Amino acid sequence: MSSQVDEYYRQLFEQCPVGMVVCRIDGTLIDINPAYGAIVGRTVPETLNLNYWEMMPQKYAAESAILESLEQTGRYAPCEKEYIHKDGHLVPVRLSLVLVEKDGDRLILSTVEDISDLKGAHQERQESEKILKQSEARYRSLVTTNTQIVWVSTPEGICFELESWIAYTGQSLAEAENGGWIDAVHPDDRGYTGEVWSAAVANRSLYQIEYRIRGKDGNYRYFWVWGAPVIEEDGSVQEWIGTCTDIHDRKLAEAENQYLEKRYRSLVTATSQMVWITNPEGLQKADMSNWRAYTGQSVAEADGWGWIDAVHPDDRLHTAEVWSAAVANRSLYEVEYRVRAKDGTYRYFWVCGVPVLEEDGSIQEWVGTCTDIHDRKLAEQTLQQSEQRFRSLINTISQIVWVATPEGVGITSEMLSWMAYTGQTEAEFQGSGWLDVIHPDDRAHTAEAWSVAVANRSLYQTEFRLRGKDGTYRHFSVCGTPILEVDGSIREWIGTCTDIHDRKLAEAENQRLMDMLNHSSDAIIVRDMTDKILYWNQGAQRLYGWTREEAKDQYIYTLLKKTFSQPKEAIVAELLQQGNWEGEVQHLGRNDKLITVQSRWTLQRSISGQPCAVLEINTDISARKQAEIALRQLNQELEARVAERTAALENTLAEAQGLNAILDNLADGLLVTDITGQITHFNPAFLAMYGLTANTVKGHYHELPISGLADLVQKTQSHASEVFAAEVILAKERIGQAVATAIFKRAVANEPTACFGSALLIRDVTAEKEIDKMKTDFISTVSHELRTPLTSVLGFASIIKEKLETDVFPILSSEDRKLQKTIKRVGDNLNIIVSEAERLTSLINDVLDIAKMEAGKVEWQMQPIDPTELLDWATTSTAALFETNGLELITEIEAELPQVIGDRNRLLQVLINLISNAIKFTEFGSITCRIKQQNNAICISIIDTGVGITAEDQPKVFEKFRQVGDTLTDKPKGTGLGLPICKQIVEHHGGRIWVESELGKGSTFSFIIPIYTSNHKTSAKLNLDALVKQLKEHVITTTAVLHENRKTILVVDDDANIRELLRQQLENEGYNVREAKDGVDAIHQIKTARPDLILLDVMMPQINGFDVAAVLKNDPHTADIPIIILSIIENKERGYHIGIDRYLTKPINTEKLLGEIGLLLSQGTSSKKVLVVDKNASTLKILSDVLQTQGYSVIEASNPQECIHKALSAKPDMIIIDSMFSQEADLVKTLRFEKGLENVFFIMLSDN
Structure with a gap:
């Protein structure tokens, strides 16, 4: 069983893909598997002969560290090491070691894994990350430094990286996001821009478009926009990235290229040169329209080398050689040859061609022109001939020729x-x-x-x-x-x-002669045959008043009005025939001064003998003519002949008789006296003018009824060097103009000139005076007649305006804007009618003023006046004008100024006129009123900062009916009579008025008035004898206190329109109105039904208004009825003499009329106050008793001082004054001009 287990582990050990090794602590290998041998590149037997630690490059250092870890923990965690491969390269491995004991021996079991592939992948990944970071950094740098606009958007097309877009367009991030960027695209480009972008996003295709983008400066520029999708591995779009490239300059260049191309085509079509094009080999192309049009060759004939057939045979070989060389060398082709035109004639051409190169340097085509230089060739030939002539000229010319x-x-x-x-x-x-x-x-x-x-x-x-x-x-x-x-x-x-x-030298001599002519006392003029002035010397300037610069190049008849002694045609004929002419000519100079000259004309001819100019020399003989030089020469010759030789008396008498015959036939009267005043000569015209006979004109001039002439004779004897003139009274109430001068004896050598008498010429100017009077009367009559219709216009316009404003406009709809506009327009029109009628009235008054002054009908109320008070009255009257026009009033008045003598109202009229004019012509600035004393006069100046008056216009401002400026383009501001009236008033006061001005710098109008001295005579006293016939007729009582009901006013005027106007105005004020069509009707109505007040016209048929007033005021039953005269004529003095209460002129000032009516009617309800002035106490007592019994309130005064004091304090309605007092210090005038006493009724008590 144990052996099977061992076998199993042995196989597992051998077959394990991971290398395994067993070794001792010192590294001696005990066992390895094939996988380990493969890692180190050795077989198992080769490997077992090695030490474990020798396979590591660290050797003992690595062994010590591993053993120490094994000793402490019994294992060595996985770590990465390197083994030495058999071929020497290092193999990366991952080790795991475990310390085990077997049979009492301590062994190390290790697993070894080859991680070469893993290491390579890791290294590649690190390298990729590094490259990616570098790429990102480069991308950012590119975005930052690139001139293009870089943008990035989401796969759906939503832009999110727009730094450069925002920097260029000036949009904020909020404005540019979510499609807002398109607001910076030109409105005309937005539609298709959005469509193309949407299509590109939808199709994931390349986005390419051109549109205009607005920069942050507001200007649009063309951009080429390119965008591409960034694709993921799976084919999806990760993002869009793109650029906007500025192609504005390229677009302009393309447009310019297109324009140039059009111009080139137009040039080719319109140029007089022949333009040709060939292929790179130099063969003409078929498009040779200019060449074919000129030469008449067909397309086939000109193609290839056929064009050379049109070149002159003598030039073909040379032309072909130069062309072949240029094609071969790709060089500029320049040659000159003759080309046959389609009419068969040859002309020289300059031919130039250049190769058009491709970018690689190869020839694209040849372009050239044939320029007709035939005329230039002929010119060069002519130039060569000219150069030869030039050389010949240099050699023969008398001038010095130089070249630099x-x-x-x-x-x-x-x-x-x-x-x-x-x-x-x-x-x-x-x-x-x-x-x-x-x-x-x-x-x-x-x-x-x-x-x-x-x-x-x-x-x-x-x-x-x-x-x-x-x-x-x-x-x-x-x-x-x-x-x-x-x-x-x-x-x-x-x-x-x-x-x-x-x-x-000739010029110097000529200049010397010209200087002599220029300084000649005679006027020397040269004019061409058209009478244009070529020369004008200083003598002409002195004589006629025009400077040389003004006269030169002018036609003489535009400057001088000439009167010849014979027809001018005869004079010119004589001049052309004889070459000269001499005679007397009368000229009118610059100031219309009549000048008589002895004129000598000499004809100048050109080299060809044609008349080219006339030399005119004029000698001023005006003084001799005015002084009757003929008479002076006669007397001088008589004295000389008598003194030198008696034998020549008969000849002298004969000459005198001849001269007497001339003088006897003069139309003007002639009277000559010697130095003692004895009359020595007179002519029949003189006798006829004065109704005298020859027998009565003997002895001394004082014995004749010629008082005016006697004064002139005395003046000539006391001031012999001067000429005097005066107006004199002739027989049969005719008027004459007399001129007187002294007569001088002809000077004998070494003896002074002596005066031996006086000569007077008298001209009958009665007809001229009558014509002047007719003119004045006509102006006065026309102006008076204009007042009646003006009264109707003004009155009815005021009534219509009042009725519309009070009765019509209030009941009209106030919401109808159109109706309101019409109402306003009607009101404005009526205001214009009233304003213009009042302006016309002012103009008529100016005309009447000047007419009265010229006719001598102005009654001057001369009295001492304080000039400071005069200025105060004037500035007070014009204060509203200063405020309206925004002008500053400055006064500069010297201290302790003396009084002046003058008519206060007339001088006030002058001041107000001057101040009003200054305001009228001053847009901004100030008006300065300055008063100072100059010697024995007071100088008053009105200084403005207005437009000013040119030097040539300044003398015209005081002329009647003349206005400065262009009356065709500037609206006339009045009649042009204001300043002439001022001049008349100032000159009547013994002063003068003048202007000083510079255009653009304002004007200064000044006048001087003599100061008041004790020997000044005031104006004639008023003749008040006609005021009353008997004291009883004027000392009457007023009627009982009037009823409080409506008063009755009788309107007397022969003009039905005026009566109707007054009736409406008075009835509007609550009065009963009766009308009378003339004076007879008025007297009849007053006798039958007594009115409370009478408005009376003056100019009426049968009986005039003055006579009606006299009848009423002389009747005790009607004398107390207030009478107001309304007339177109101004004769207040006569009216107040009669005893009328107020005198107003037409056009009627309704407000003033109603005020006077109210005042008179209110006075009539209480007893009137009468001031009685008489130094005789008994007379004073009788008058007081009589008046008091008649219901008057009586105030007594016994001397002028007491009279003035009580008149000012009591303000009486009537003053009865002893005529003796009225003559003291002009008492009546003094009272008349006191405020509140202007309309007081005066009764003068006379001893007669």
Whole structure:
């Protein structure tokens, strides 16, 4: 049984696939199995002769460690060791050792497993892991550094690795995930992009597409997108990985290539050259349309070498040789030959061809062109001939010809004429040596001009003095130009030096003569045959006012209005026939000043003998003409002849008689006196003007009824060097304009000129005055007539507006937006009507103002005025304009300014006009009002920061109906009368007004008014005699206190529209209204039914409003009825003289009218206050008693000071004043202009 068991274990030991070994502690082998022998590569017998530990490379070190473990634990856990194979290589093994005892002997049982394959697999796995890590690192580096966008997605196509996508597009991770990446794709590309991706994912196929991606800068670029599935071993998709490659530049290049291809095809079609293509061997292809079109060859004729038949026979051999050599050498093909056109003529062509190479360097094809150079060949031949001519010209020309390099260095071979003239040698003129023969004063600017021309490749032009070989300098004009190559570079410089010495001397002499002409006292003008001005000297500028720059190139008739003594056609004919003309001409200069000249014309002819210009010399003889030089010469000659020789008296008398005949036939009156005032000469026109006879005009001028002329004679005698003019009264109420001047004796040698009398010329200007008056009356009448329709327009527009706002609009639907828009539009339109009518009223007032001023009908209320208060009133009146326009008001007023004398309202009108204008033309900034004293006057300036006025427009601003600016494009802002009115007002005050301005920098309008002195005379006192006839007629009582019911108002106007307007306005305010169509009707109605108040027009048929008011105010029963005049004319003075209560002008200001009506009616319900002023106590007592018995409240004053004090404090309704007091300090005017006393009724008590 034991032997069977041993046999079993023995077989198990032998057949075990794992190596087994039994050894002693020292390593002596006892037993091994075949598997162990196979591990170490030995047979069992070979192995048993070895020591167990010798099979390990560690030997004793390994043995010691194993034995120590066996001793401690009895076993050695599995470990990996290496055995030494028989062939020397190491075999990895896994050992397990157990310490056993057998028959008292300690043995080691070990199992050995060859793990070479396992080790190899493990090593391969480690190597794979290392490679995988390197691959992953490289992949990450590639993703980071690659310019492409790398992306990874799940098998289902959901992208999850999008770092580079996010970095490029600027999307966030949340925006790009779950398909959000497609939002960065161009909207036009999204549809098919999604379809292709879905198809690729579904089919697990390659994903390839092109679309545009938006970068984070918002710009789209083209990308080529490629993606591939990563397949597992089982064929499933592990993931998708792909890239987006930027192909935007390539796309643009492809588009550019396509564009170039189209351009090439278009060029081939449109070019004048013949384009040809051959195969690599040099045989022409069939597509030779340009060649065949030109030569007329067919496709078959041109194919292969057939094209050469169209080449000129003399050029074929050379052409074929060059072509064959180019094909063989694959080099550029260039040749020139003649080609026969289909009409049989030959022309020169320049032929060029290049090989088109493949990438491997082989020839794909030949492309070339044939360029027609026939004309160039002919030009070259012509150029050769030109060069020969040029050389001949250089040798024969009188100018110095020079040639220089592009850098400006003279070329020796081309400087022969320079060296011949200057005597310089080749070495001397090299570099900058040529400057040595130029005058020292000219070298610097010559060198600078040459350097600039060379640097800028521009034309070289200058003048300098050049020294000849004889040492003398002469003036030369130098001109040089660069000769350019085809590429624009300079090939050379060529130029000439032209001797202009004689011309320069002539120019200097001519300039000397021109200076003499320019400084001549006469006006010298040269004009061509079309009258265009070629020359205009300083004398012409002084005489006519235009500068040379203004006059040159102008046609003379556009500047000077000429009046000739004979027809101009006759003058021109005489000039052309005789070559000159002389005579007197009257000109109107720049300021419309009449100038009489002695004109001398000389015809200038061209070299061909044709008339080319006219020299005109004009001598001003205006002063002589104005002073009647003929008379002066006569008197001087008479005195000289009498003093020198009596014998010549008969001749002198004959001449005087001839001159007297001329003077006697003058249309103007003539009066001549000697220095003592004795009348020495007069003509019939003078007698007719003054209604005198020849017998009455004797003796001294004081004895004649010519007071106006007498003043002029006195002035000429006291100021003999001046000419005086004045308006005088002629007979039969006619008006004359007189001009007076002193008469001087002709000077004898070494004796001073002496005045020996006066001469006066008188012209009847009655007709001109009447025409001017008719113009003024016409303007006034038209303006007055416009007021009536304006009153209706303004009034009815206001009523319609009020009725719509109070009665119509409130009942209309407020929810209908269209209706509301219409309501607003209607309201706006009515506002426009009212605004424009008010503006027209203002314009009419300006026209009336200027008309009244020109007619002398303005009544000036002159009084002392504080200029500071005047400015305060003006700025207060215009304060709203400053606020509306957002402008700052600045005042600069000197301290302790004296008073001025003037009409307060008129000066206030000037200031308000100037301030309003300044605001109107100033968009932003400030308006400065400055007052200061200048000598004996006050200067007031209005300074703005507006648009300014050009220098040429400044004189026009004070002209009537003139407005600065382009009235065709700019809307006129008024009548253009505001400033002319200001000028009239200021000049009436003895002042002047002017403007200083610069365009874009604002304007300053200034005026001066004389200061007030004690000897100033105030304006004439009001004539109030017509106010009352008898005191009893005006001292009446008011009616009893009026009923509290509605008041009755009588409207008197011949215009039915005005009556209807006033009726509606007054009835709206609760008044009873009655109407009267004229003055007669009004008086009748007032007598039958007394109204509470009367509204009265002035201009009515039969009897005017003033007469109606006079009738009513002179009737005790109607004198107390308040009367308000409503008129289109302004004559308040007359109205208040009559005793009316208020004077308003049309168009009617409804608000003001209703206010005055209410005030007058309310005053009528209580007793009126009367201030009685008289120094006589008894008279004062009688008046007071009478008035008090009539129901008046009486206030007494005995002197002007007391009168002013009580008038200001009590505000009476009427002032009865002794006429003697009214003359003291202009008491009535002083009271009239005090606030609250403007409409007080005055009664003057006269001794008469």
